[in-house]
Amino acid sequence: MAVAPASLADKIVVLDDDDDEEMTPQPSTAVSRRSSQKNVKQVSPLKAQQSLPTHIVHSPFASSKRETHVIKAENEKLFTEFVEYCTAQTQDCPEVITFLQTKHDKASPTFLTSVEFRNVLGRCLTRAQANRAKTFVYINELCTVLRQHGIKKRQSLVQHETPTSQSASVDQPKAEGKAGAVEEDEQPSTSGTRITCKCDVFQIAYLENLLKVYNEEIRHLQEAELSLDDLGTEDSLYIQEHKLKRKMMKIYEKLCEIKDCSTLTGRVLEQRIDYRGSRYPEINKRIEKFINSTEARIDAPDYQDILQVVRRANERHNLRLPRKQLNDIAKEAFRETASRIQDRRHLDLVYNFGSHLTDAYKPTSDPALEDPSLQRKLRSNRELAIDRLNDVISKYTSKQEDTEEQERLKRSEKDKSNKEVHTAAGSVISQQEGSPHFSLGFACSYCVCVGVGCVESPLFVSNPLNYQRCMMNCCICQILTI
Structure with missing residues (x-):
């Protein structure tokens, strides 16, 4: 059989399956050196493609078995760069870097050598370098992703039927190869879990691509101009953006369901609030469960809700506390929990306020730092806003207290009339x-x-x-x- 020259062999691209690629022998180093010495000035299109930047977004349907070691080296380099950058920014809290290293060590090896981890790591590093004030936010985001793809206990392998005695000696190498393939399939995938069906892979790729499309559409809607007249229309840009975000949330929940991972995104609102304000553990447990429930996260609880929880805990556990003591416990619990819920919402607003249009903002470029009059005006407006907010809060607090006092007087008059009868x-x-x-x-x-x-x-x-x-x-x- 005629052998093609080395210059033509470099230009030939063979399209075949992944299994055939693994079985085909690789060209020896001597042949490649001779071909490179003869054609120094000539660069093949395949080599030109290999000289491109390393951050290549591959198709979800493409196989990456041959490039696993390359991706692993890139991920390790990116992670080292991210750790070095964050170490310089978090010198006051060195335990954060230790926590990040622990989560990285506990992550799935398959995920650490995946394109998904490289994309997440590159995104976090780019955003952290662009906005130093949110370094802890991006560290938390990366820790959340690593925790979702942690190593899980391997499930028991499916027992297959043993081959017959006649074909055992002949098909033994093939059986060993199939067993190795089964073990590779049993290893955790890039999502940290097994994907047992091939249709799940296509569904995940489709949903991830749909998320990218919706994200680009939301960016275009945010960049468009929105007038006051558009706010009153039923199909304004703001409403379209809201609908797309709702769809993205549903797609994200479906992806988490397929990958069998948690839906937590690492936001401050998802953090639990621990309550240990009273001397009764039963009441503390009830209040903590209530303020961390889904209803309390959507609609903040008021004093009556906390008082009702305290009364139910008193009745259920037979604490036999008097009414005055129950009211005092409820008031103290309401003050503490309301303050902590308010701080949590404020911190979440600070971390998530704005859009991609404000990503380029830097605190050092604030015009108020160069204009003292503007800075004084902003401070006075802040003080005025806080005073007005406190006035509204005190107004409704006094109304609530007056209502409770009226109810107490009605009860006392009713008890007094019954005694007279x-x-x-x-x-x-x-x-x-x-x-x-x-x-x-x-x-x-x-x-x-x-x-x-x-x-x-x-x-x-x-x-x-x-x-x-x-x-x-x-x-x-x-x-x-x-």
């Missing part, structure tokens, strides 16, 4: 005690005016259901009258 009934009983007509044996047991004489003795003796109306026109006796 019972006192009057007792005095009537003492006055009528000697009369045989108003004997206690013939009185209505359902009437609050016991002893007044709600029934007549002949009717009551003959038929106890023949109730008569009492002298004080009791409503219960009226209902029971036949």
Whole structure:
């Protein structure tokens, strides 16, 4: 068979399957050196493609078995660069870098040698270098991704039927190759879990591509101009952007479901709030569970919600606390939890406010730093905003306290009137005690005016259901009258 020259061999690109690529022998180093010495000035298109930058976004459908060692080296280099940069920015908190190194060591080796990890690492490094103030945010984002792709316990391999004795000696190398392929499939994928079906791979690639399309569309909508008249339309750019973000959230949840990983994104709002304010662990546990629930994250709890939780904990665990102590515990818990929820929301707003248009902003380029009058004006506006916000909060706090005071007065007046009725009934009983007509044996047991004489003795003796109306026109006796 004729052998093609070395110059033509470099230009030939063979398109075949991944299995054939693995079985084809690689050209020896001697042949490659001779071909390179003969054609020094001639550069093949394949070599020109290899001289491009290393950050190549591969198709999700392409195989990367031959480039695993290359990707691994790039990822290690990028991670080292990211750690060195973050170490210089986080000298006050060196334990953050230690925590990042721990998460990196516990991550799946397959994920660490994947294109997905390289993209995430490159994005975090680029954003951290562009915005030094958010270095901790990008460290937290990378730690979250590494935690999602941690090493999990390998599930038991599926037991296959053993080959027959006749073909055991002949097909033994093939069986070993298949077993190795099964073990490779059982290893965690780039998402940290097994993908048992080939259709899942295509579905993941499709959803990830859809996320990119929606992201680009959102960027275009954010860059477009939006007038005040457009805010009133039903199909404004703002509403379109909101709908696309809702769709992206659904796609993200579906991806997490397919990859079998957590849906947590690392936002501050997702962090739990620990409460240890009271001396009763049962009440602390109930309050902590309530303020970390989904309902409390959507709608912030008020004082009545906390008071209801405290009362239920008191009844369920039979603590037998008085009402005054329950109110004091609820007030103290409401002050502490409301303050911590407010701080968490404020911090989340600081980290996530704005869009990609503000990514290039740097605190050193603030015009207020160069203009003292503008800085004084901004400070006065901030003080004015805080004062007005405190006025609104104090206004509704006083309204709530007035409502509670009115309810307390109503309850006390009602209890006082009930005591007066019972006192009057007792005095009537003492006055009528000697009369045989108003004997206690013939009185209505359902009437609050016991002893007044709600029934007549002949009717009551003959038929106890023949109730008569009492002298004080009791409503219960009226209902029971036949």
